[in-house]
Amino acid sequence: xxxxxxxxxxxxxxxxxxxxxxxxxxxxxxxxxxxxxxxxxxxxxxxxxxxxxxxxxxxxxxxxxxxxxxxxxxxxxxxxxxxxxxxxxxxxxxxxxxxxxxxxxxxxxxxxxxxxxxxxxxxxxxxxxxxxxxxxxxxxxxxxxxxxxxxxxxxxxxxxxxxxxxxxxxxxxxxxxxxxxxxxxxxxxxxxxxxxxxxxxxxxxxxxxxxxxxxxxxxxxxxxxxxxxxxxxxxxxxxxxxxxxxxxxxxxxxxxxxxxxxxxxxxxxxxxxxxxxxxxxxxxxxxxxxxxxxxxxxxxxxxxxxxxxxxxxxxxxxxxxxxxxxxxxxxxxxxxxxxxxxxxxxxxxxxxxxxxxxxxxxxxxxxxxxxxxxxxxxxxxxxxxxxxxxxxxxxxxxxxxxxxxxxxxxxxxxxxxx
Amino acid sequence: xxxxxxxxxxxxxxxxxxxxxxxxxxxxxxxxxxxxxxxxxxxxxxxxxxxxxxxxxxxxxxxxxxxxxxxxxxxxxxxxxxxxxxxxxxxxxxxxxxxxxxxxxxxxxxxxxxxxxxxxxxxxxxxxxxxxxxxxxxxxxxxxxxxxxxxxxxxxxxxxxxxxxxxxxxxxxxxxxxxxxxxxxxxxxxxxxxxxxxxxxxxxxxxxxxxxxxxxxxxxxxxxxxxxxxxxxxxxxxxxxxxxxxxxxxxxxxxxxxxxxxxxxxxxxxxxxxxxxxxxxxxxxxxxxxxxxxxxxxxxxxxxxxxxxxxxxxxxxxxxxxxxxxxxxxxxxxxxxxxxxxxxxxxxxxxxxxxxxxxxxxxxxxxxxxxxxxxxxxxxxxxxxxxxxxxxxxxxxxxxxxxxxxxxxxxxxxxxxxxxx
Numbered sequence: 001x002x003x004x005x006x007x008x009x010x011x012x013x014x015x016x017x018x019x020x021x022x023x024x025x026x027x028x029x030x031x032x033x034x035x036x037x038x039x040x041x042x043x044x045x046x047x048x049x050x051x052x053x054x055x056x057x058x059x060x061x062x063x064x065x066x067x068x069x070x071x072x073x074x075x076x077x078x079x080x081x082x083x084x085x086x087x088x089x090x091x092x093x094x095x096x097x098x099x100x101x102x103x104x105x106x107x108x109x110x111x112x113x114x115x116x117x118x119x120x121x122x123x124x125x126x127x128x129x130x131x132x133x134x135x136x137x138x139x140x141x142x143x144x145x146x147x148x149x150x151x152x153x154x155x156x157x158x159x160x161x162x163x164x165x166x167x168x169x170x171x172x173x174x175x176x177x178x179x180x181x182x183x184x185x186x187x188x189x190x191x192x193x194x195x196x197x198x199x200x201x202x203x204x205x206x207x208x209x210x211x212x213x214x215x216x217x218x219x220x221x222x223x224x225x226x227x228x229x230x231x232x233x234x235x236x237x238x239x240x241x242x243x244x245x246x247x248x249x250x251x252x253x254x255x256x257x258x259x260x261x262x263x264x265x266x267x268x269x270x271x272x273x274x275x276x277x278x279x280x281x282x283x284x285x286x287x288x289x290x291x292x293x294x295x296x297x298x299x300x301x302x303x304x305x306x307x308x309x310x311x312x313x314x315x316x317x318x319x320x321x322x323x324x325x326x327x328x329x330x331x332x333x334x335x336x337x338x339x340x341x342x343x344x345x346x347x348x349x350x351x352x353x354x355x356x357x358x359x360x361x362x363x364x365x366x367x368x369x370x371x372x373x374x375x376x377x378x379x380x381x382x383x384x385x386x387x388x389x390x391x392x393x394x395x396x397x398x399x400x401x402x403x404x405x406x407x408x409x410x411x412x413x414x415x416x417x418x
Numbered sequence: 419x420x421x422x423x424x425x426x427x428x429x430x431x432x433x434x435x436x437x438x439x440x441x442x443x444x445x446x447x448x449x450x451x452x453x454x455x456x457x458x459x460x461x462x463x464x465x466x467x468x469x470x471x472x473x474x475x476x477x478x479x480x481x482x483x484x485x486x487x488x489x490x491x492x493x494x495x496x497x498x499x500x501x502x503x504x505x506x507x508x509x510x511x512x513x514x515x516x517x518x519x520x521x522x523x524x525x526x527x528x529x530x531x532x533x534x535x536x537x538x539x540x541x542x543x544x545x546x547x548x549x550x551x552x553x554x555x556x557x558x559x560x561x562x563x564x565x566x567x568x569x570x571x572x573x574x575x576x577x578x579x580x581x582x583x584x585x586x587x588x589x590x591x592x593x594x595x596x597x598x599x600x601x602x603x604x605x606x607x608x609x610x611x612x613x614x615x616x617x618x619x620x621x622x623x624x625x626x627x628x629x630x631x632x633x634x635x636x637x638x639x640x641x642x643x644x645x646x647x648x649x650x651x652x653x654x655x656x657x658x659x660x661x662x663x664x665x666x667x668x669x670x671x672x673x674x675x676x677x678x679x680x681x682x683x684x685x686x687x688x689x690x691x692x693x694x695x696x697x698x699x700x701x702x703x704x705x706x707x708x709x710x711x712x713x714x715x716x717x718x719x720x721x722x723x724x725x726x727x728x729x730x731x732x733x734x735x736x737x738x739x740x741x742x743x744x745x746x747x748x749x750x751x752x753x754x755x756x757x758x759x760x761x762x763x764x765x766x767x768x769x770x771x772x773x774x775x776x777x778x779x780x781x782x783x784x785x786x787x788x789x790x791x792x793x794x795x796x797x798x799x800x801x802x803x804x805x806x807x808x809x810x811x812x813x814x815x816x817x818x819x820x821x822x823x824x825x826x827x828x829x830x831x832x833x834x835x836x837x838x839x
Contacts, residue, residue, distance in 0.1 A: 035702035036718070075699075263706075264723075270701035271719055277699055285494075285691050288683035289454035289715040289730070290703055291674075296712060298705035298722075305455065305702075305718050306683065317702070 004054040004082055006139060007119035008047050011103045011197070011221075012040055012127030013060040018250035020396055021380035022353060026065035029127030031248065032336045032354075034261055034270055035317045036284060036304045037277040038069050039248055040127040044085075045276045047125075048076040050135040053083035054117060057127070058106040060090045060099060068281055075278035088113060102219030108210040114203070122206055124221060126197035130246030130257055132273045138239045139200055141176050148205040148234040151179065151226065152198035154241045162186060164194035165222040169238035179238040182230050184223040195222060196241060205234060244268055255351055255376045258317055258334050262300050282337060284320045295326055311341065319354075328358075333365065336381070349393060353381035359389065366393035366413070391417075424473075425558055426538035426618065427466050428507075428526060431459060431546035432479030432519055437662045439793045440802040441766065443821055445484035447661070448546035451749050451767075453673045453682055454717040454732050455689040457488055458660060459546040463504075464687040466544070467495040469554035472502040473536050476546065477525045479509055479518065494690035507532060521632030522612075527625045538618050543634070545612040549669050550657035551685035552613070557651045561615040567646040568620070568639065570594065571613030573653040582659075583609035584635040586643075586650050594648040597640045608650060610635065611657055620646070656680045664796050667764065670730050670747045674713055691733075700733050708739070724754070732767075741771075746778075755809070765801040766821065772809035777801060779812040785836040787816045794818065794836075 012029035022031050029040035040057075047055055055078055059066050066087070073085035088110045090099050100106035107114070107124070114122065121139055133152070142150040153167050166189045171177035181190065199221060209225050218224050229236050244267045246257035260267040279285035287306025292298070297312040306320035311328035321338035324330060328341040333350045341347060342360040350365035356379050358364065364385070365377040377391055380399030386406050391397065392413035401417065411417050435447025442450065448459035459476075466474055474497060478485055491497075492504035507529050509518050519525035526533075526543060533541060540558055552571070561569040572586055580601065587596040587606050598605065614634060616624075624638055631637035642648050656679040660666040672678035700719025705711065710725040719734040724741035734751040737743055741754040745762045752769040754760055760771055761778035771777055783797025794800065794816040802821035807813065814835035823839050833839060 262704075275699065275701065279691065279699065286683075286688045288681075288687075289717040289732075292711050292714050292716060293676075294713045298709060298711055300707045301705050302702040303705065303716075313705075 004052070005120035006052045006054070006123055006135075007114060007117050007121075008052050008055045008123040008125060008135075009107060009114075010040065010043050010055065010057045010125050010127045011106065012057050012066060013063075013100060013106065019248070019254065020251060021378055021399055022251070022254070022351070023061075024380065024399055025062055027059060027061045027063065027127075028248070029059075030065040030069055031128075031254070032319055033130065033248070033254075033258065034268075034275070035302045035319055037270070037275060038281075039130065040066070040069070041275055041277045042130050042132070043125050043127050044076045044078075045274060046131070046133050046135065048078070048276060049274060050133075052123065052135060053078045053080070054119070055085040056110065056113065057085065057087045058100065058103075058110070059087055060106070063087065063089055069278055071278050071280055075280070076276055086113070102224075103221050104210055104213050104225050105219035107206075108214060108219070111207060111210065115207075119203055122201045122203050124197070124199040124201065128248055129196060130244075130248065130268065131196070131241070132243060132268075133198070133241060135198070135200075138198070141239065142200045142237065145235065145237055146202075147200075147237045148202045149226070149229055150200045150237040150239060152196040152239045152241050153193040154196055154245050155192055156194040158189065158192045161189035161192050161194055165197075165226065166191055167193050167195060167238055169193060169240060171240070175240050175242075177238055179230070179236040182226050182236075184220075184227065193238070193240065195226075196245065197222065198241075199226075205229075251351060251376050251378050255334065255349070258351075259315070259332070261302060261317065262315060282320070287320045293326065296324075311343075349375060350377040350379065352379040353399065355381055356383040356385065358385045359387035361388045362386075363390045365391065365395075424538060425471055425540040425542050425554075425615070426533060426536050427471050427474040427542045427544065427554075428529070428533075429459070429462055429466075429474065429476045429544045429546045430522055430525060430612075431476050431485060432482075432509075432525060433545075433547060434480045435547060435661055437793050438660075438666060439663060439790060440800050440818055440821060441663075441666070441764065442481075443802060444481060446478065446480045446482060449485040449488055450660075450666070451732060452549065452660070452666075453670060454715050454730050455691060456682060456687060457485075457689070458549065459485065459488070460687055460689050461549050461551070461682075461685075462544050462546050463489070463495045463497075464685070465550070465552050465554060466542075467497070467688070468686045469552075471542065471554060472497065472499070473538070474504040475507045475529060475532050476504060477507045477519065477529065479525070482506070482508060488690055490690065490692075494688055494692070505532070521636075522634045523625065523638050524632040526621070527629070530622065530625065533618065533622065541616045541618045541621050543614040543616065545659075547661070548611065548657060548659050549680065550611070550653075551655065551680075551687070552653060552657075554613075554615075557613075558615055560651050561617075561649070564592070564649045565647065566615075566649040567617050568642050568648045569615040569651050570639065570648065571611040571653050572608050572650040573611055573655075573657055574607050575609045577604050577607050580604035580607055580609055584612075584639065585609055588650045592650050592652065594643050594650050597643050599635050599640070610639075611653060612659075613651075614639075615651075663764070663793055663798055663800065667747065667798055671728070671745070674715055674728060674730065709737075724756075749803075758807075762797050762815070763799040763801060766803040766805070768804045769801045770806045771801070772807055772811065774810050775807045776812045777807060779814050780835060782835055783815045785814075785816060787818060787838065788836045789818070789838045 078085040168181040169177040248254040291308045293310035299314045303318040310326040311324040314331040319337045323340040325343045327343040337354040340357045345362040348365040377395045382400040390410035394414045396416045398418040431448040497504040586594045703720040706723040717733040724737040732750040736753045738756045740757040749767040757774040758771045787794035797815045799817045805823040811831045813833040818838040
């Protein structure tokens with residue numbers, strides 16, 4: 001049995017404002033996705049199928065849900081003599097105590113952990129992307145080139161490139177080459193290769209860069225570390241990935257990536273991918289099969305065990321424990337665990353967080369108006385939506401609202417109820 | 419768990435259950451899949467767990483591998499821990515001869531060392547092949563309250579069915595005063611469920627009396643009624659011995675039917691979804707455009723493009739476009755190809771029904787299976803594990819297709835009502 005040579009570190013701590021109420025109580029990486037899983041399961045499953053089973057997860061924002069989800073790591077086979085998954089929260093030191101000031105600082109603060117494992121390569125990943133990749137191909141190339149850093153990129157719509165780290169690769173074949181330029185979120189991007197935040201480092205170089213970076217004011221891999229390495233003309237290589245890449249940074253993107261799961265030949269076939277999740281989290285292993293009533297209609301949808309559908313479900317994803325009563329209709333929506341939609345209620349283009357009960361006769365969300373990109377309504381968790389309530393499109397409802405916070409009849413398009 | 423009765427539980431899981439025909443061709447009856455995600459023994463194991471009992475022995479004998487894999491370390495039912503545990507107890511070679519279990523009492527007798535090694539005040543003896551929900555903690559409380567030597571779980575059944583059971587006649591205090599094992603002319607409608615609470619010391623004494631007494635219902639209980647304190651613990655609710663194909667199918671259909679009184683999830687029944695060969699992280703079931711699904715239970719990993727009515731699908735079943743599944747029970751990873759019809763059938767794991775094939779052809783359900791007329795006589799057709807029904811083939815009613823039958827082995831594309839392959 002060889003000791004593993006690759007240490008993977010997943011950046012899972014952050015929350016993003018754009019995901020709004022979905023990340024009030026959990027980090028981005030722990031947001032439910034795909035009707036039974038969490039976003040971070042994609043990174044963890046990729047690692048498992050790549051045979052990388054020594055993993056650290058850097059987490060600081062509301063880690064409870066994430067810690068629950070990771071459990072012992074057994075779900076991804078990351079348990080054993082030389083296999084394991086460690087969650088690394090911020091900590092108080094002898095001299096200093098600090099929250100992680102950025103992704104690079106998070107790794108820096110845990111360098112004792114990294115050095116203890118003495119890896120040959122350090123693979124830094126983001127915990128909130130939806131994609132399937134065997135990291136071994138990239139690591140093999142990294143070793144061959146004796147690179148200091150190899151980073152993965154994907155072609156994106158040039159109009160969207162300004163939101164990412166944008167690189168330029170001098171290709172030596174159709175996938176790999178020297179990275180010749182890198183800009184983090186450039187105002188006027190020169191190319192359309194966006195960084196996937198999949199970074200394979202030579203450890204000694206990473207240690208040095210992180211040490212250097214501590215003198216600066218900003219502590220991010222994309223904004224600070226990669227540009228510093230480019231500036232010093234270190235051996236930085238790029239790998240062009242050409243599979244599916246889904247990101248979930250805004251509610252609109254979350255919704256769109258979810259919809260990519262549907263259809264006859266979905267862009268993401270989780271079953272084929274071998275996506276693994278922790279079935280002990282929320283005890284979803286104990287759910288009975290989905291129960292479908294005599295008048296139910298199901299069309300182009302995904303529904304997990306433990307649901308009970310008597311109404312109509314179209315173009316939607318239902319997590320375990322969702323109940324759709326007779327005469328209720330859900331379309332183009334994602335309902336997280338244990339939502340109940342009572343009779344006569346219609347839900348359209350909505351993402352609803354866990355444990356919300358929609359009273360009878362409600363109208364939630366609405367069709368997209370012309371030229372609009374977003375328009376998704378989000379309902380925070382543990383809400384009781386009163387009978388007959390109308391919530392327009394593009395609305396946000398805060399979690400756990402008291403009964404008196406609800407207006408008498410309606411919430412207009414685009415409004416926020418808090 | 420603090421506060422539990424600390425009784426030792428022994429689950430009898432060795433029976434062949436031969437009337438389940440090819441469903442028990444390669445697995446013991448308690449390991450037969452049920453209601454999509456479960457196996458029959460999950461009901462007994464979960465009842466034990468939910469009653470707060472933590473020490474369990476499972477007595478196996480017939481084709482135990484599937485059962486052993488399913489039980490594993492017992493994590494699924496929380497039987498792992500400092501004082502918890504579930505142990506498999508297979509027959510062993512004794513001093514004199516190789517002793518197979520010759521009956522319920524004999525099986526327990528051969529594990530007296532296990533009973534002695536796990537000191538307990540009461541011993542609960544259960545059958546591993548019943549579908550029910552019961553609080554054994556309350557039963558043990560009843561047993562103590564009555565200061566009984568033996569307490570038997572009993573329920574009222576129609577008189578027409580009493581010939582299948584041990585029947586007890588009780589007095590006003592629920593003390594059993596007379597006993598008939600499988601009586602042809604019933605005097606009572608109170609039937610034994612095969613659930614016994616024994617005072618452990620009493621059990622050890624009773625087993626030591628006569629080594630030729632192999633069976634609880636036939637030998638141990640009748641004598642105890644004459645000599646000792648035997649009580650009936652009344653059970654009201656859903657209980658089925660799914661020992662026949664018809665009763666197995668009916669119990670599955672009960673899970674779909676509203677108001678039938680059975681609900682695995684509400685009962686707290688836990689499956690062990692990790693135990694089945696491949697990891698069970700199946701994606702949610704997918705319902706494609708044009709599908710029609712009514713009054714059914716569908717498990718994760720299934721993909722439905724055709725029609726499913728009044729049926730139960732285990733994980734990973736594919737029903738392709740134009741295919742129809744009706745009144746049927748389909749086990750894991752079976753594929754019903756385009757245009758095929760499966761009507762009133764039970765398809766075992768990884769069965770493949772080819773394009774436009776028909777399983778359950780015609781309207782005549784009255785010709786019983788020729789080989790096993792007592793197993794199949796209500797119209798249900800069985801397709802064995804990993805069998806492939808060739809495209810266009812028609813299989814009648816009350817038929818069986820053996821495990822792993824392949825297309826090349828069929829001489830004809832028509833299997834008449836009551837025939838077997």
